[in-house]
Amino acid sequence: MVKKKYATHAREPFFEIANKNIKADSKVLDIGAGSGKFSNYCKRKDFYLFDGNQDTVNFLKEENTNVFLGELPILPFENDFFDLIHCSHVVEHLTPDVFYQTLKEMDRCLKVGGFIVVSAPILWSGFYDDLSHVKPYSPGVFMNYLVGKNKNSRTREIVSEDYVCDELTYRFLENKNPSILFSNKNNKFLVKVILKGIEILKKMGLTSYERTGFTIVMRKIK
Template identity: 50%
Template sequence: MIELKFKTFKRAPFFEIAKQLIKGRDKILDIGAGEGSFADYLQKLDIYLLEGNPASVAKLKKRYKNVFQGKLPDLPYENSFFDLIHISHVIEHLHPDDMYKTLKEMDRCCKPGGAIVVSTPLFWSGFYNDLSHIKPYDPLVLEKYFGALQKPNSTREVISKSYTVERLEYRYMEEIPDWNLYRCNGLVLFLLKVLTFLRRSIYKKYIRTGYTIVLRKAN
């Protein structure tokens, strides 16, 4: 059964997954903070924010003190510094080499017992509508390189064998056929639209458009 709150393109239900993991004094990093939507959702003023856009960094510094301008894959932080690392809708913009190096950096900065929370789209019909999207990364990629799979069969060295998948939630959208793509018209197109209406009324079909995964690092 798909939960209604995950049938959305809104990020709040997935921010909540990360929020539920946070304790009072935890050190939190949000990578690719943008305009600060995750930080604003948490209302945690001591959160660490990493952002590459200078204009966004300037705005964030007016509201938060731990704001850093930087570019992935490098993270300007000490080893084992964070209790939770959050990265939302960022990895799909990375080429595989930078993706791999970013995962290594997140592992380096995550405390034993801490968590890494990744949200990203999967491949769907609208994925490449954004010119900055490089490729979608299946959750198995993260499980593989963070050692959550017993037999990873990796093309690169496994980054760690210390993680387990604590939670995996998919994002969904209703699949609605676009019959205009089939160059139908007249009565045929009308009948197809009627069939689509009936199907949506009786049995809705959903596709996965993204996910949030929680990877827990062993103590």
């Protein structure tokens, strides 16, 4: 069952997932802060905002106290410093090596009891329409390298086994062209029947959706 709330590419429903794990005294890092939408959503000016664009950093400094210019994977912060690390639509722009080192850096900077919250696209029909996208990473990557699942498929050393997944929420978009979902395109009659069925379902208020991304909440338990 698709929750209509998450059938969107708007960021706010997924910001809410992260925000509910933030307390008044939490130290929060937003990696790839951009225009500051997440900190603005949370109504906080004391978040640590990290971005690789100098113009963006200059803009953020106009209204925020903790703004840092840098390039992943290096995070210029002390060990065990943050209560929550937020990273929205950043990891898909990283090569596997940089992503792996970034995971290690996030783990280093996070306190025990803290949270890593990542939102990212998966491999969907529109993923490579954006030329800045390098590679889609599934939620399984976090389960593999931070929880310790799927040991036989790991090609790099585990980052940690000290995390649990508190929440995994998927993002969807309405499928505007459902015929692309069917691999048996040579059977035109079958496709026609299926599309007719979809048309009937739409008239009944039902529709088909494509899973396009996720938000995962990882909690460091020790």
